[in-house]
Amino acid sequence: MRGIRLLFLSVYFSFSGMISAQGIDKDRLLEDIKYLASPKLEGRAPLTEGSRLAQEYIVGRFKEFGLVSQYKEFVQPFSLKERFPDKRNPFGTNVVGFAPGSASDKIILVLAHYDHLGKRGEDLYLGADDNASGVGALLSLAGYFARERPAHSMIFAAVDAEEIGLLGSKALVNDFPFPLEQIALVVNMDMISRSSTNRLYAVGSRYYPQFRPPLLVVKSRSSIELVLGNEGEEGGQNWTNSSDHAPFHRQGVPFVYFGVDDHEDYHKPTDTFENIDPDFYHQATLLILDFIKEVDGTAVP
Numbered sequence: 001m002r003g004i005r006l007l008f009l010s011v012y013f014s015f016s017g018m019i020s021a022q023g024i025d026k027d028r029l030l031e032d033i034k035y036l037a038s039p040k041l042e043g044r045a046p047l048t049e050g051s052r053l054a055q056e057y058i059v060g061r062f063k064e065f066g067l068v069s070q071y072k073e074f075v076q077p078f079s080l081k082e083r084f085p086d087k088r089n090p091f092g093t094n095v096v097g098f099a100p101g102s103a104s105d106k107i108i109l110v111l112a113h114y115d116h117l118g119k120r121g122e123d124l125y126l127g128a129d130d131n132a133s134g135v136g137a138l139l140s141l142a143g144y145f146a147r148e149r150p151a152h153s154m155i156f157a158a159v160d161a162e163e164i165g166l167l168g169s170k171a172l173v174n175d176f177p178f179p180l181e182q183i184a185l186v187v188n189m190d191m192i193s194r195s196s197t198n199r200l201y202a203v204g205s206r207y208y209p210q211f212r213p214p215l216l217v218v219k220s221r222s223s224i225e226l227v228l229g230n231e232g233e234e235g236g237q238n239w240t241n242s243s244d245h246a247p248f249h250r251q252g253v254p255f256v257y258f259g260v261d262d263h264e265d266y267h268k269p270t271d272t273f274e275n276i277d278p279d280f281y282h283q284a285t286l287l288i289l290d291f292i293k294e295v296d297g298t299a300v301p
């Protein structure tokens with residue numbers, strides 16, 4: 001009996017040790033995406049109560065982690081007057097947290113948009129994969145790097161108004177709290193929680209080949225099939241300008257964008273929490289964490 005119990009104990013401890021070493025609590029990750037994609041938040045369209053609740057939740061998590069911010073109360077407001085000319089003083093809201101680095105004045109910016117399409121007629125577009133998934137992962141990564149101090153400083157930005165023209169990320173690049181030259185890498189996550197082919201794409205290494213080696217290293221360690229591409233290569237898709245990394249890329253800021261192929265629930269009311277793949281999502285988040293740690297460790301002299 002004793003022998004067997006010890007065996008169970010050692011299996012238990014090495015398993016739990018593995019989880020903490022990997023650093024992403026799957027239950028917590030799922031709790032975050034579930035809340036952000038819940039009907040209560042009504043699809044998080046800009047200027048709505050659901051959007052405000054999402055902001056409040058993200059700020060609350062940032063405070064829990066002990067992040068600080070260059071912006072008052074973690075909030076960077078920006079005008080939406082051009083988009084909503086009939087509204088009085090409409091503004092969008094980016095939520096931005098900062099974790100100081102230990103050994104570099106370079107910055108890794110982690111980015112995910114929290115807005116989605118909201119309510120249209122009777123239909124709620126909850127945007128679980130697009131992009132509660134990216135924000136859930138961003139929160140897990142922020143928690144990780146608040147505990148395990150990175151060499152690079154890190155900025156975690158949950159941006160607004162992506163779906164109506166990348167307006168939040170454009171505002172962030174225009175009013176970034178540090179010179180853009182200090183950004184070593186932008187990691188953008190947009191749709192990372194499901195794939196019928198077990199495939200996650202990494203876009204950007206065609207333009208910024210310094211990220212090929214770390215991407216290939218983490219690819220070899222993951223159960224997910226990581227595909228480098230969708231950068232306008234012959235016969236392929238081109239996601240270079242398709243999400244919030246684009247305004248940074250246009251300024252020459254290096255980026256890697258992680259995302260899955262469009263699926264049957266893309267921009268439909270059926271993009272719900274029930275339709276994500278929890279295991280794929282957890283593995284994708286671990287892969288992205290692994291990549292950031294790889295860059296953070298290797299890019300510092």
Ligand SMILES: [Zn+2]
Nearest residue numbers: 130131190191
């Ligand atoms: Zn999206």
